[in-house]
Amino acid sequence: MSSAPxxxxxxxxxxxxxxxxxxxxxxxxxxxxxxxxxKRVGPYFTGPGGIFQPFVDFLKxxxxxxxxxxxxxxxxYRASPIIGVTLLTYGFLHLPFLSQSPVLNFNGDLLVIxxxxxxxxxxxxxxxxxxxxxxxVVGTGRLIVQYSLYELIFLSSFALIFFQAGSATISDxxxxxxxxxPLVLYQPIGFIVAVFSLLAKLEKPPFDxxxxxxxxxxxxxxxxxxxxLAYMRLIGNMDYLFSISLIxxxxxxxxxxxxxxxxxxxxxxxxxxxxxxxxxxLSYIEGVAVRVRSILLPMRLGIPLTSLLVVQAxxxxxxxxxxx
Amino acid sequence: MEESNSIKLxxxxxxxxxxxxxGCNGCDIEVVAALTPKYDVERLGAVLTASPKHADILIITxxxxxxxxxxxxxxxxxxxxxxxxxxxxxxxxxxxxxxGGYNVLGGAEKVIKNVICIPGCPPNPRQIFxxxxxxxxxxxxxxxxxxxxxxxxx
Numbered sequence: 001m002s003s004a005p006x007x008x009x010x011x012x013x014x015x016x017x018x019x020x021x022x023x024x025x026x027x028x029x030x031x032x033x034x035x036x037x038x039k040r041v042g043p044y045f046t047g048p049g050g051i052f053q054p055f056v057d058f059l060k061x062x063x064x065x066x067x068x069x070x071x072x073x074x075x076x077y078r079a080s081p082i083i084g085v086t087l088l089t090y091g092f093l094h095l096p097f098l099s100q101s102p103v104l105n106f107n108g109d110l111l112v113i114x115x116x117x118x119x120x121x122x123x124x125x126x127x128x129x130x131x132x133x134x135x136x137v138v139g140t141g142r143l144i145v146q147y148s149l150y151e152l153i154f155l156s157s158f159a160l161i162f163f164q165a166g167s168a169t170i171s172d173x174x175x176x177x178x179x180x181x182p183l184v185l186y187q188p189i190g191f192i193v194a195v196f197s198l199l200a201k202l203e204k205p206p207f208d209x210x211x212x213x214x215x216x217x218x219x220x221x222x223x224x225x226x227x228x229l230a231y232m233r234l235i236g237n238m239d240y241l242f243s244i245s246l247i248x249x250x251x252x253x254x255x256x257x258x259x260x261x262x263x264x265x266x267x268x269x270x271x272x273x274x275x276x277x278x279x280x281x282l283s284y285i286e287g288v289a290v291r292v293r294s295i296l297l298p299m300r301l302g303i304p305l306t307s308l309l310v311v312q313a314x315x316x317x318x319x320x321x322x323x324x
Numbered sequence: 325m326e327e328s329n330s331i332k333l334x335x336x337x338x339x340x341x342x343x344x345x346x347g348c349n350g351c352d353i354e355v356v357a358a359l360t361p362k363y364d365v366e367r368l369g370a371v372l373t374a375s376p377k378h379a380d381i382l383i384i385t386x387x388x389x390x391x392x393x394x395x396x397x398x399x400x401x402x403x404x405x406x407x408x409x410x411x412x413x414x415x416x417x418x419x420x421x422x423x424g425g426y427n428v429l430g431g432a433e434k435v436i437k438n439v440i441c442i443p444g445c446p447p448n449p450r451q452i453f454x455x456x457x458x459x460x461x462x463x464x465x466x467x468x469x470x471x472x473x474x475x476x477x478x
Contacts, residue, residue, distance in 0.1 A: 035366060044367035045460065046336055053337065053369045060333035060380070067377055067404040135375075211374065218375035225377040225404045 023237035027054040037287030066226030076130035081231030084123035091116035128220030139219025143210035150200035157194040177253035189312040206289035337369040341379035347386020351413035358449040387415040417441040
């Protein structure tokens with residue numbers, strides 16, 4: 001019994017370090033894939049195939065001096081990266097990445113995800129509004145509208161999973177998928193809606209309105225520099241990896257696959273392959289899409305996605321009724 | 325020039341910020357051509373940033389006019405240290421054909437001390453890539469110390 005806290009803390013550190021470095025790997029995959037789709041090469045000279053480029057970017061920003069403007073609210077400016085990085089790493093510990101059982105788990109820990117996303121958004125807002133210039137105010141305003149619209153859709157698709165699996169505990173949902181089939185086969189519409197709204201949540205093209213370059217400079221990131229920019233970019237990468245891992249866990253059955261129950265090593269490998277597949281799908285949309293007009297954001301995309309979710313819920317309800 | 329760690333890292337991930345100080349857009353198109361498929365400076369890790377506070381390298385195109393000199397100085401001051409300025413095109417290097425005009429101050433060196441110059445009207449995107457590649461490999465050293473400016477040719 002006494003070794004359990006020690007094992008948990010070791011696993012926490014290992015998972016934290018893996019999460020930190022994987023987030024850079026995923027940025028590299030994304031940049032490389034988008035470049036390939038646009039017939040470019042992408043990062044090439046730094047490391048084999050440019051694989052160290054995101055990490056070198058991070059180190060460079062850490063070593064640069066910070067240009068802090070007069071009037072910056074330093075409490076917000078300093079606290080925002082800490083909140084974001086800490087909570088996203090904490091959230092990742094609740095996902096079954098290393099093995100079937102997550103490092104940390106308790107009854108109903110799907111709700112932790114809601115808190116993690118809320119605080120990630122809060123850290124963006126704090127960083128954006130720490131200095132109120134026209135660019136940051138417009139950028140943060142757009143961020144709030146986009147986030148509140150699409151995170152609602154994203155998290156609603158998880159509500160459908162809760163209805164089907166009958167549990168709000170992540171490890172129970174994974175077990176349900178291992179006993180039956182991955183939930184993407186039961187809820188394909190919900191899966192598509194979740195992946196699509198993920199793009200809006202992560203501010204990737206076509207939903208990069210909060211930092212639309214030609215309109216609002218760098219949006220809410222305009223006034224960040226040096227260390228803070230490095231960590232806010234890291235939060236972006238971590239958010240990307242965390243959201244993808246979440247979809248893999250909830251829709252694709254985590255790292256389950258052939259022989260995964262016999263050979264323990266296969267679990268993280270399958271998990272990573274599934275996560276990379278989703279990252280490539282997202283990169284493809286990013287590479288070919290152009291930015292949506294801000295008026296189309298709620299009307300043409302928000303309403304159809306919501307109605308698709310309603311359709312999925314109705315189908316699910318009918319299916320459950322038929323089963324009873 | 326003292327070689328700090330930070331300068332070394334800037335060479336490996338040069339983030340660009342583009343500023344047109346009153347040019348004809350010829351060089352701007354070549355800068356865009358350097359970013360797009362055929363020359364793709366992202367191979368070196370270069371990204372075109374949207375805010376000067378994120379950037380390491382200021383790319384200046386066009387002669388510096390009296391109207392834009394203040395903006396150029398302000399943008400350069402907003403960039404976090406250490407930083408590098410690159411003047412692209414003959415106009416940005418010396419003023420070009422507009423030198424001596426009533427509204428033209430001259431090259432970018434009138435406002436910023438040390439500028440890497442890439443002459444041409446407009447320079448080939450290959451020259452822009454070559455200059456950034458030389459910067460990446462730290463081979464610009466031997467050509468500096470002539471009047472504070474560095475000249476690179478292909």
